[in-house]
Amino acid sequence: MADETLSRELEPRVEALGFELVELEQAGSKQRPILRLSIDRPDSKAGEPGVSLEDCTVVSRALEPWLDQREGLSDRYVLEVSSPGVERPLVRPRDWERFAGAVITVRGRDTLAGRARRLEGTLLGLRGENQDTVALRIGDEDVEIPLGDIERGNLVYRWERGQKR
Numbered sequence: 001m002a003d004e005t006l007s008r009e010l011e012p013r014v015e016a017l018g019f020e021l022v023e024l025e026q027a028g029s030k031q032r033p034i035l036r037l038s039i040d041r042p043d044s045k046a047g048e049p050g051v052s053l054e055d056c057t058v059v060s061r062a063l064e065p066w067l068d069q070r071e072g073l074s075d076r077y078v079l080e081v082s083s084p085g086v087e088r089p090l091v092r093p094r095d096w097e098r099f100a101g102a103v104i105t106v107r108g109r110d111t112l113a114g115r116a117r118r119l120e121g122t123l124l125g126l127r128g129e130n131q132d133t134v135a136l137r138i139g140d141e142d143v144e145i146p147l148g149d150i151e152r153g154n155l156v157y158r159w160e161r162g163q164k165r
Helices: 004-018 053-069 093-098
Strands: 020-026 035-041 079-080 103-112 115-127 133-138 141-146 150-157
Touching: 004 035, 004 053, 035 053, 053 079, 093 115, 093 141, 103 133, 103 141, 115 141
Parallel strands: 035 079
Antiparallel strands: 020 035, 103 115, 103 150, 115 133, 133 141
16 A cells, blocks of 8 residues: 555656656565556557656656655665556546546446446446546446445456457
């Protein structure tokens, strides 16, 4: 689980570089922490190339001087910056809106929409007065799932026969 303060501090720094912070994962030990940042372009689309290795290098090099000076972080930290991948996680409310129309999977803590713990369908976006319900089309039926019931959501990428991996 990531430190929320660190995530809040990193987010504007990543955005200033022209990217968005998708996720921050902290691993390792207190003496040698590992910070894993997943970044994306704010205008990326499902199934299209997102960030490059060069983009990850730019973000890493830009953040290191700040992290080197940050109180409470061991000077032996390891920073890993990567793309969220083709099956990008849906983390923030804006993700659920931006990727409307894409095929996604959602996994719940318990059964979702009276069906199963894991569902796959076409994302329709957020609904509800507080934008706190995910609308999903499964087959020819639309279901709504409270955002709080979703443990994890991500895009689904379908490999085409003969496509290079």
